[in-house]
Amino acid sequence: MKPPRHPEVRAKRASKGDGAQANKKPKKLDAVTLEVIRNALPAIANEMAADLQRTSYNMMIYEVRDFCTSLVNTRGELIAQNVGGVSHFVADLGVIVTDGLARYGAKGFAEGDVIITNHQAVAGQHLNNIVIYMPYFYKGELLLFAMVRAHWIDVGGMSTGFGAGPSVADPWLEGLQLDQLKIYQAGKRNETLYRVLKDNIRFPESSLGDMKSQMAACRLALRRMSELFDKYGRDTVLDAIAQIFAETERKCRNVVEKLKDGVYEAASFIDHDGVKRDERVPIHAKVSIDRGSMIIDLSRCSAERKAAINSRTYAAARVAYKALTGPLEPVNEGSFRALKVIIPEGSVMMARYPAPMAGWSVIVPTVVDTIIKALGPAMTDRVPAGHHGLLGGSIVFFGVHPQTKRRFVVQSIEGGGWGGRPAEDGESATVSVCQGDVRNASIEGIELKCPVIIERRALRIDSGGAGKHRGGLGLDTCVRNLVDGRWNFDHPRREQCPPWGLWGGQPGSHGDFLLRLPGENDFRSMEAPHYPVPVDAEVIVRTGGGGGWGNPLERDAASVRNDVIEQLVSRRVAAETYGVVLRDDLTLDEAATAARRNALRSAAKRGSGQ
Amino acid sequence: MIVVAIDIGGTFTDLVGFDAKAGRFVEAKSLTTPRELTRGVLDCMRKSGLDAAAVDELIHGSTIAINTLIERTGAKTGLIVTSGTRDVYIVGRGNRPEAYNLFFHRHRPLVPRHLTCEVEERLTSAGDIFRPLNKASVAEACRTLAAAGVEAIAVCLLHSYVDPTHERTVGTMASAALPHAYLSLSHDILREYREFERLSTTVVNAYIGPRVGGYVKNLKSELAAAGFAGELSIMRSNGGVMTPEVATARPVAMMESGPVGGIIASARVGQKLGFANVISFDMGGTTAKTSLVRDGEPTLAPGYYVGGYASGHPVMLPMIDVIEVGAGGGSIAWTDDVGALKVGPRSAGADPGPICYRGGGSEPTITDANVALGRLDPHNFLGGELVLDAGAACAGIAHKIAKPLGMDAVAASQAILQIAIAKMALAVREVSVAKGYDPRDFALVASGGAGPLHVCAIARELHIPKVIVPLFPSHFSALGMLLADERHDFIRTFYCDLASLDFKALAAVHDEMAAEAKKALRHAERAAWQIALDLRYVGQEFTLPVPVTREAIKQADRQKIRAAFDALYEHRYAHQSPDEPVEMVNIRLAAIGKRPTLRFPKLAARKNAKPARRRSVYLGDSRQPLTCPVYQRGELGAGARIKGPALIEEHGTTTVLFAADRCTLAPSGELIIDVGGTR
Numbered sequence A: 001m002k003p004p005r006h007p008e009v010r011a012k013r014a015s016k017g018d019g020a021q022a023n024k025k026p027k028k029l030d031a032v033t034l035e036v037i038r039n040a041l042p043a044i045a046n047e048m049a050a051d052l053q054r055t056s057y058n059m060m061i062y063e064v065r066d067f068c069t070s071l072v073n074t075r076g077e078l079i080a081q082n083v084g085g086v087s088h089f090v091a092d093l094g095v096i097v098t099d100g101l102a103r104y105g106a107k108g109f110a111e112g113d114v115i116i117t118n119h120q121a122v123a124g125q126h127l128n129n130i131v132i133y134m135p136y137f138y139k140g141e142l143l144l145f146a147m148v149r150a151h152w153i154d155v156g157g158m159s160t161g162f163g164a165g166p167s168v169a170d171p172w173l174e175g176l177q178l179d180q181l182k183i184y185q186a187g188k189r190n191e192t193l194y195r196v197l198k199d200n201i202r203f204p205e206s207s208l209g210d211m212k213s214q215m216a217a218c219r220l221a222l223r224r225m226s227e228l229f230d231k232y233g234r235d236t237v238l239d240a241i242a243q244i245f246a247e248t249e250r251k252c253r254n255v256v257e258k259l260k261d262g263v264y265e266a267a268s269f270i271d272h273d274g275v276k277r278d279e280r281v282p283i284h285a286k287v288s289i290d291r292g293s294m295i296i297d298l299s300r301c302s303a304e305r306k307a308a309i310n311s312r313t314y315a316a317a318r319v320a321y322k323a324l325t326g327p328l329e330p331v332n333e334g335s336f337r338a339l340k341v342i343i344p345e346g347s348v349m350m351a352r353y354p355a356p357m358a359g360w361s362v363i364v365p366t367v368v369d370t371i372i373k374a375l376g377p378a379m380t381d382r383v384p385a386g387h388h389g390l391l392g393g394s395i396v397f398f399g400v401h402p403q404t405k406r407r408f409v410v411q412s413i414e415g416g417g418w419g420g421r422p423a424e425d426g427e428s429a430t431v432s433v434c435q436g437d438v439r440n441a442s443i444e445g446i447e448l449k450c451p452v453i454i455e456r457r458a459l460r461i462d463s464g465g466a467g468k469h470r471g472g473l474g475l476d477t478c479v480r481n482l483v484d485g486r487w488n489f490d491h492p493r494r495e496q497c498p499p500w501g502l503w504g505g506q507p508g509s510h511g512d513f514l515l516r517l518p519g520e521n522d523f524r525s526m527e528a529p530h531y532p533v534p535v536d537a538e539v540i541v542r543t544g545g546g547g548g549w550g551n552p553l554e555r556d557a558a559s560v561r562n563d564v565i566e567q568l569v570s571r572r573v574a575a576e577t578y579g580v581v582l583r584d585d586l587t588l589d590e591a592a593t594a595a596r597r598n599a600l601r602s603a604a605k606r607g608s609g610q
Numbered sequence B: 001m002i003v004v005a006i007d008i009g010g011t012f013t014d015l016v017g018f019d020a021k022a023g024r025f026v027e028a029k030s031l032t033t034p035r036e037l038t039r040g041v042l043d044c045m046r047k048s049g050l051d052a053a054a055v056d057e058l059i060h061g062s063t064i065a066i067n068t069l070i071e072r073t074g075a076k077t078g079l080i081v082t083s084g085t086r087d088v089y090i091v092g093r094g095n096r097p098e099a100y101n102l103f104f105h106r107h108r109p110l111v112p113r114h115l116t117c118e119v120e121e122r123l124t125s126a127g128d129i130f131r132p133l134n135k136a137s138v139a140e141a142c143r144t145l146a147a148a149g150v151e152a153i154a155v156c157l158l159h160s161y162v163d164p165t166h167e168r169t170v171g172t173m174a175s176a177a178l179p180h181a182y183l184s185l186s187h188d189i190l191r192e193y194r195e196f197e198r199l200s201t202t203v204v205n206a207y208i209g210p211r212v213g214g215y216v217k218n219l220k221s222e223l224a225a226a227g228f229a230g231e232l233s234i235m236r237s238n239g240g241v242m243t244p245e246v247a248t249a250r251p252v253a254m255m256e257s258g259p260v261g262g263i264i265a266s267a268r269v270g271q272k273l274g275f276a277n278v279i280s281f282d283m284g285g286t287t288a289k290t291s292l293v294r295d296g297e298p299t300l301a302p303g304y305y306v307g308g309y310a311s312g313h314p315v316m317l318p319m320i321d322v323i324e325v326g327a328g329g330g331s332i333a334w335t336d337d338v339g340a341l342k343v344g345p346r347s348a349g350a351d352p353g354p355i356c357y358r359g360g361g362s363e364p365t366i367t368d369a370n371v372a373l374g375r376l377d378p379h380n381f382l383g384g385e386l387v388l389d390a391g392a393a394c395a396g397i398a399h400k401i402a403k404p405l406g407m408d409a410v411a412a413s414q415a416i417l418q419i420a421i422a423k424m425a426l427a428v429r430e431v432s433v434a435k436g437y438d439p440r441d442f443a444l445v446a447s448g449g450a451g452p453l454h455v456c457a458i459a460r461e462l463h464i465p466k467v468i469v470p471l472f473p474s475h476f477s478a479l480g481m482l483l484a485d486e487r488h489d490f491i492r493t494f495y496c497d498l499a500s501l502d503f504k505a506l507a508a509v510h511d512e513m514a515a516e517a518k519k520a521l522r523h524a525e526r527a528a529w530q531i532a533l534d535l536r537y538v539g540q541e542f543t544l545p546v547p548v549t550r551e552a553i554k555q556a557d558r559q560k561i562r563a564a565f566d567a568l569y570e571h572r573y574a575h576q577s578p579d580e581p582v583e584m585v586n587i588r589l590a591a592i593g594k595r596p597t598l599r600f601p602k603l604a605a606r607k608n609a610k611p612a613r614r615r616s617v618y619l620g621d622s623r624q625p626l627t628c629p630v631y632q633r634g635e636l637g638a639g640a641r642i643k644g645p646a647l648i649e650e651h652g653t654t655t656v657l658f659a660a661d662r663c664t665l666a667p668s669g670e671l672i673i674d675v676g677g678t679r
Helices: A031-055 A094-104 A191-199 A204-232 A234-257 A315-325 A364-374 A443-449 A557-565 A571-576 A590-607 B037-048 B064-070 B135-148 B165-177 B195-225 B244-249 B260-272 B366-372 B390-405 B409-431 B451-461 B473-483 B503-520 B550-554 B558-573
Strands: A067-073 A078-081 A114-117 A129-138 A141-151 A181-185 A262-270 A281-290 A293-297 A339-342 A394-400 A407-413 A452-459 A475-481 A485-489 A512-516 A528-533 A538-542 B002-008 B012-019 B024-031 B057-061 B077-082 B116-119 B129-131 B152-156 B182-185 B231-235 B278-283 B288-294 B304-306 B313-315 B323-325 B331-335 B341-347 B443-447 B466-469 B486-497 B527-537 B544-548 B582-593 B613-617 B626-632 B641-643 B646-650 B653-657 B662-665 B671-674
Touching (some): A031 A067, A031 A078, A031 A141, A031 A204, A031 A234, A031 B341, A031 B409, A031 B558, A094 A114, A094 A129, A094 A141, A141 A204, A191 A204, A204 A234, A234 A315, A262 A364, A281 A364, A293 A315, A315 A339, A315 A364, A394 A475, A394 A538, A407 A443, A443 A452, A557 A571, B002 B037, B002 B473, B024 B037, B037 B195, B057 B473, B064 B195, B077 B135, B116 B135, B135 B165, B152 B165, B152 B195, B165 B182, B195 B231, B195 B244, B195 B313, B260 B278, B260 B473, B278 B409, B288 B409, B331 B390, B331 B409, B341 B409, B366 B390, B366 B409, B390 B409, B451 B653, B451 B671, B486 B503, B503 B527, B503 B582, B527 B550, B544 B558, B641 B646, B653 B671
Parallel strands (some): B002 B057, B057 B231, B077 B116, B077 B152, B278 B443, B443 B466
Antiparallel strands (some): A067 A078, A067 A141, A114 A129, A114 A181, A281 A293, A394 A407, A394 A485, A452 A475, A475 A538, A485 A528, A512 A538, B012 B024, B278 B288, B288 B323, B304 B313, B331 B341, B466 B671, B486 B582, B527 B544, B527 B582, B641 B662, B646 B653, B662 B671
């Protein structure tokens, strides 16, 4: 490839700055320049993402899209981030930059430096999430960093894949801890560090290949930023960024200003943390709205746990806020300026090092859902019932193929049901609110690479919560292993707090892991990390259904009938819960339906003591 | 010999014909008649004055396939799948591309769940029988579908791309049980792994099959009734044409044929003028489309999503790679709630249309901005067929854009165009820079009613030194169809390490594909063949198609193939790993039936060009209007040179030259523009 020739330098006022980001007095920019730069910045982040995905070596990146690509300035403010991948990475790289600058100083970076970090004291996520970043200098001045966080398939420790579940007691058991290390210094690789990495992870060719892809994506961003700065000049670009932040903030405020001021609360819980099994993990959200500003206070969520479900993240609050204020707009620092998040030190989501974080994100979707539920009364037309709330539903089965002697890992994220919505049913078998363009692995793709047979990937009848707008259905994915290996059964732990209904809708059914050994008749529920199974065992990865929205007795009888024909709802549930009576040929018995619905309504009234 | 192309678009049906003996072009345009598409075709023939009986070849592009899907007017379709996979079609990949949208929805299935039947059978990924086919379960499925009265059946069994035996047996039993139903077997449509995408492609084919098949049959008979006795070809999404028989069996292949014609034409026109590398830029009423042509070959994408990636139907057949942005003549300019100026993607369309059309439109559009700046002549639009209201356009822009932004109408109009140009430039970047190509090595070919108006500004933005405005820029898609070769693409998943690749087995698979291709080709004797292997580093998912020859396969030239992959990878991603193992995933074969080259007439030489008149026009971001010469394209001769600033008007479009731009007329009549201010 030819090296890109840089477009003509047209900088009008290339002044020497002091490294500060926006200028003291941002100039009002013309509408055109502003709009062009507004479009160009997310385009760079998205181009980084596309390249990373296409060149990566592990399905967590190319299918699960468990990564983010970002541009962050030297104040730790998010300039642009890719869209579409894992949502809980939203705007979470600023702390890495602030910490890196504290470590090395503003003068401690050189062109060609590549920094690698995953240390939980600052990053606050599981160690598989490796951040690679590179400084960007324009005419000798450090202006920003190009950054890629991506899930490596292995970082050493006691298990491969998604860490080893809640029982990982500390970060040393989890894997290699890398604390803001320069893997390249001014373009020269640190061979010692490289060897340490190579010798201490299980799939070095995969992860070091991914590192190469992460670096290439960063370099691409640096080239694109140079083109932008050369064309418009340093000050114009920085002014535009400041103005884009301000306008984004304004847009969010405009949405929140329409909501009634007040304090809104909701609570939920996880059955237990996986270690201390007799204690719920409480989740609570208090949302205050005051003239366009929002405060999301998560103080009454659980304190940090001995089980590895801790994190340091604002993700739950930010994902909820983004979904409610501007779901389709690109993300930047302005997206969250009108939001204040309160999470005290020592909370399960603001845990102190070395609290274990191997399963850092598992509770986050439920927290997001709880925040959204709190706002239900404030925005009745924008809030769905609860969704399955699980990051997992995941297949993780691994071993060594007896013929080829190659290690293999079967991985896939299976979706569950989403809650009914104010105007329509919830989607079935879809990934959680913290996962965007996260794709399940294709059956044929899995079987080409790994010695298993996927026997079934099927919707579960009656798993969606009943409602005027029905919750989506959960999924059963059944895997038969053709060689022995180990399963991670990371149980969803939402049996006692299943996906909730809203406005009279019923809850969806919960998820599970089920195992049947060869020769056994029945499946049994499992919860165990890297559990060994013999050849020909069968495992069902079961995901929950979504909650229903509104009273099921108000659901249009024709829709209930259609659900029965489509085998999404059984005839029994149609009659018992929806009060819709069908004849044997599945035609609607209108008289019986009216009578049945009346009876159910009166029973409900009696039940509620009215 | 007389060759005719007829292209049905959203608004117009276009005809371009060429009489090789007389060396003469014929063109015609009529309104598209959505309910009765064939009538539009025959209307156009009549308008052109051509005698159907004298036409030797007719190439046809139609929106019938895509409309049947988008309007959901296809057949009642049933689906037969491997047991355990009934919900693969509904579940898809379980993803939510709009990550923060609580109200997202995925594709809406074309087959209801109760018409999806499972049959008992199972292959492994190696093609071994894990469970034999239970014929009783097939018979049961056929009974269910027959009782429901389905008109079409799709069959997609797991791993049928390795061994289609089970799928064929199911197909045979289904056609015996439902002899009138249209049948699509997944391995016939797409012999590649990934069950959801193959299934979706097969279902789309079955769903649109009966209607498209009926359309093709009807078209043939009506053309025959009009006296046509020549060869009929149908345009397809991969940039080639196919026989009506292939179109009837694989209608899904014509799904995206609309934008393709213009890209083929760009490639051919570029080549003829000595520019093998061009970027086509087609700007119509609602969108602008751009695509890259390298060494005279359009770039193919391996598949696409009808209705968009987030909620669309995957169709994994090769399609010319097009990037489309919501910036066309009718795209609406607006200010958002924080006062930022935006253009598109909403369009005023043809109805009510831009303000200046006086059809009731009140939202300012790109066309209105062009009229307000004097770049479009209100009295010479579509040859004067439609008189535009410049005053209303200015007033609308002043009211909706200029006032809220605190500027005057001229500045607001300029701002609208600049934002549109920046958007379109980003799209051109996406097909070039983002894939490792430097746009400065390409010429930009402009078409569509609005393309020539904006092309020089876009070229300047990207430092593209040459612009070509071809003949018939507003009939360009039909012209491209006239020039398209016959083309059939085949794929087979063939998964193995490159190091242990069995070249003999690969050659056998290749020969099987070639035999299939020969059956589909109308003129197999003129065929050219392209083979590519989809390769990747072990552990990766995405592949790059590496061109190889039949010879390289025969000689088992592992090293050469390997080196070609590393080099391609380096070009695309700017790094490579020559020490890492490489694996093969698919083999692709394209069979290209060359059609005879048409020798277009030369334009009479006339070196000096005289402006027809002068008009006051705002160009660039100048605050002062220029008195600008206006040329009529029809009056220009070969070799004429025109210095910008200038306007060159023709029926259906206007080319805008800025001060530094220099235009020369090619001997065959194209405008070749040296774009000023690039390097």
